Structure formats: structure tokens, C-alpha cells
Amino acid sequence: xxxxxxxxxxxxxxxxxxxxxxxxxxxxxxxxxxxxxxxxxxxxxxxxxxxxxxxxxxxxxxxxxxxxxxxxxxxxxxxxxxxxxxxxxxxxxxxxxxxxxxxxxxxxxxxxxxxxxxxxxxxxxxxxxxxxxxxxxxxxxxxxxxxxxxxxxxxxxxxxxxxxxxxxxxxxxxxxxxxxxxxxxxxxxxxxxxxxxxxxxxxxxxxxxxxxxxxxxxxxxxxxxxxxxxxxxxxxxxxxxxxxxxxxxxxxxxxxxxxxxxxxxxxxxxxxxxxxxxxxxxx
Numbered sequence: 001x002x003x004x005x006x007x008x009x010x011x012x013x014x015x016x017x018x019x020x021x022x023x024x025x026x027x028x029x030x031x032x033x034x035x036x037x038x039x040x041x042x043x044x045x046x047x048x049x050x051x052x053x054x055x056x057x058x059x060x061x062x063x064x065x066x067x068x069x070x071x072x073x074x075x076x077x078x079x080x081x082x083x084x085x086x087x088x089x090x091x092x093x094x095x096x097x098x099x100x101x102x103x104x105x106x107x108x109x110x111x112x113x114x115x116x117x118x119x120x121x122x123x124x125x126x127x128x129x130x131x132x133x134x135x136x137x138x139x140x141x142x143x144x145x146x147x148x149x150x151x152x153x154x155x156x157x158x159x160x161x162x163x164x165x166x167x168x169x170x171x172x173x174x175x176x177x178x179x180x181x182x183x184x185x186x187x188x189x190x191x192x193x194x195x196x197x198x199x200x201x202x203x204x205x206x207x208x209x210x211x212x213x214x215x216x217x218x219x220x221x222x223x224x225x226x227x228x229x230x231x232x233x234x235x236x237x238x239x240x241x242x243x244x245x246x247x248x249x250x251x252x253x254x255x256x257x258x259x260x261x262x263x264x265x266x267x268x269x270x271x272x273x274x275x276x277x278x279x280x281x282x283x
Contacts (some may be wrong), residue, residue, distance in 0.1 A: 004084040007060060012142050015067040016110055017076045018052075024059030026051070026089050032097065032121040033114070033212070033244055036061070036089030037220040040078065044085060045071045048217045048239070050114035051090060052143075064113035064142065070269040091220055092243050095210075099126040101184035104176065105151070106132045106169050106198060108190020112143045114212055115189045120150045122187070128152050130181075132172045134190070138163035170197050183207050188247065191215075192256055199247030209247035213238045216259060229255055 001007070001022045008020040026036060035050045047069075053062035067076045078084075095118045103122050107115040112133060123129050131151040135141050136159045148154050155172045156164025165172060169190075176183065186209040188198040195211040202209040218226035220239045227238035230251035236242065 001059075002083050004087050006078060006080050006082055006084070009078075009080050012064070013110075013140055015076070016142055017065050017067070018142075019063045019065070019075075020060045021063060021084065021087070022058075022060055023087050024056075026087065027054045027059050027061050028056045030054050030061065030090040031094035032117040033095030034090035034092045035114075035214060035217075035220070035243065036063070036087050037091065038063075038075070038087050039085040040071060040074045041085050044074065046219065047071045048091075048214060048220045050212075050214055050243075052113040052116055054117075064110065066110045069266050070272075073270065073274070088220070092239065093241070095121065095244060097121045097125050102128045102130065102182050104130045104132065104173065104183050104186045105147075106134070106173065106186065106188040106190070106194075107147070108134050108169060108188075108194040109136075109140055110142060111188075111190030111194075111212075112141070112147060114214060115187065116143050116146055116150070118187060118189075119147060123150045123152075127184075130176065130183075131155065132157065132169045134158070134169035134172075134194070136160065168197075169194060170201055173198065173201060177201075177205055177207075185210065186247075187211075189214075192252070192259055195247060196250075196252040196256070199250065199252070203248045210244050211247040211250065212243045213245060213250070213255065214243040216255060217243065226261075229258075 005022045010018050012018050030051045035048050037046050049063045051061050052064045065072050065075050067073045105119040129151045130153045131147050132155045134157040157172050186202050188195050189212040216227045217239045222237045222240040232249035
């Protein structure tokens with residue numbers, strides 16, 4: 001096997017792909033919460049992806065990618081046997097793991113991918129795990145079976161009511177609080193607006209809350225400054241100071257505004273890629 005070789009590939013939800021990649025050094029060293037930076041080809045963009053799982057014996061890591069931009073579409077079009085140009089990691093500060101009591105792990109959409117190794121580690125540390133998974137509809141859930149295997153309780157919520165309870169993850173969390181359940185920590189990973197609403201809710205009840213801000217990362221090494229955010233009034237960089245932070249200290253309005261900084265450029269790049277790929281395939 002070659003370094004960075006794709007050993008397996010599977011579509012696990014609409015435009016969501018899981019890859020098993022041979023990279024033994026990272027497989028041995030990675031910890032929950034860490035990520036890698038990949039390039040698909042020599043002139044390609046560098047993008048961060050959380051390490052969703054690892055098998056040190058096989059020398060593999062699992063990456064899960066949602067096709068939303070040019071590079072993630074390029075990645076999704078790669079096949080088993082092909083090799084990524086390079087993978088750097090493990091990067092980022094690992095999740096602080098300890099026995100706290102009852103931990104509620106909340107995943108929204110593809111946020112379940114980075115949530116899984118954290119939930120697994122928290123379970124191994126002896127915590128009682130209540131998992132809440134949310135998505136717009138039933139077909140958008142990923143890693144449900146894996147999350148059930150590392151959870152003591154599982155709650156499913158969909159916006160349209162097609163699976164589990166109808167409603168948002170915040171509704172499910174509010175019900176746990178209203179029922180008087182002891183919650184020692186909340187870990188929430190998903191869309192920025194979801195993490196914001198979870199953090200606002202738990203702040204009212206003084207429940208410690210950890211969020212992962214990996215969606216804003218660009219370079220991944222602290223050089224570009226693209227993932228600059230305000231934490232309790234201080235400037236931090238998600239890639240080197242995080243990606244996890246106290247959700248009660250994040251300036252969410254600032255982050256939501258900055259999430260759209262490169263949206264126009266990303267759309268142009270994706271459209272050019274699709275046009276070029278279509279023209280090549282037709283020719």
C-alpha cells in the first residue's frame with residue numbers, strides 16, 4: 001500500500017462520502033478532536049477534515065467529507081486505489097477527556113463525524129452518554145449505528161418529522177433539562193447556528209458546553225488568519241487554539257458573519273470545476 005492511498009470509499013448520505021485512507025503515522029498518533037489537512041493534487045487547495053476514526057493496527061484513518069465546494073467535490077470523485085497528494089496531521093488541540101458524570105453529545109448533520117470519536121472517548125472514560133442527533137430529514141443522518149454503540153441513551157430529531165421526534169436538537173435538550181436530568185457537560189458539533197442556539201440555551205442553566213468551530217478553518221496551521229474568532233473578547237485561531245472552545249464564550253454573531261466571507265469565491269470555483277469536468281467527460 002502507498003501512503004495516502006484510498007482503501008475504501010462509501011456514500012453514506014446524499015453528497016456525504018466516507019473514506020478509509022492508509023496513513024499509519026497519523027493513525028497511531030491521532031486523538032479525539034484532532035483533524036488533518038489534505039490536498040487532492042499538487043496544485044490543489046488545502047482543506048481541513050476531522051479524523052472521524054482510526055485503526056492503528058491497519059494504519060488507516062477515516063475521513064468523512066460533504067461535497068459542498070470545489071475540493072470536496074474533487075475528493076468525492078476520487079476512487080479506491082488512488083492516492084491523495086498529501087495529508088498533514090494530526091493537528092489541533094485534542095479534546096479534554098475525563099469522567100464528569102452525564103455528558104450530552106449533540107450532533108447536527110455531518111457534525112456527527114467529528115462528534116463520534118469524542119463521544120467514544122467520553123464513554124470509555126466512564127461517562128453516561130446521552131446522544132442527540134438531528135438533521136433536516138431521515139436520509140441525512142450519518143453514523144447512527146456507530147453513535148448508538150457508544151451511547152447509553154439516544155434521541156433522534158428531524159425538522160420534518162420523518163424520523164424520530166419532530167423538532168430541533170434544542171427542543172430535545174430542553175426536554176431533558178425540564179425533566180430534571182442531571183447534565184454535567186454538553187458537547188455540540190454541527191451547523192454554526194445550531195451550536196449558537198445550544199450554547200444560548202445551556203448558558204441560561206449554567207451547563208458547561210463545548211463546541212467545535214472546525215467549519216471556519218481554512219489553512220489549518222495558523223498562518224492565514226482565516227479562522228480568527230473572538231473568545232471571551234480575546235482573538236483566537238480555531239486551527240491552533242481549538243478547534244474546541246467554551247460555547248458560552250464564543251462571539252457567535254461575529255462567526256456567523258465571517259462564515260460567508262469567501263462564499264462568492266467558493267461558488268465561482270465550484271461552478272468552474274463542474275463546467276470543466278462536464279466538458280471533459282462529454283469530449
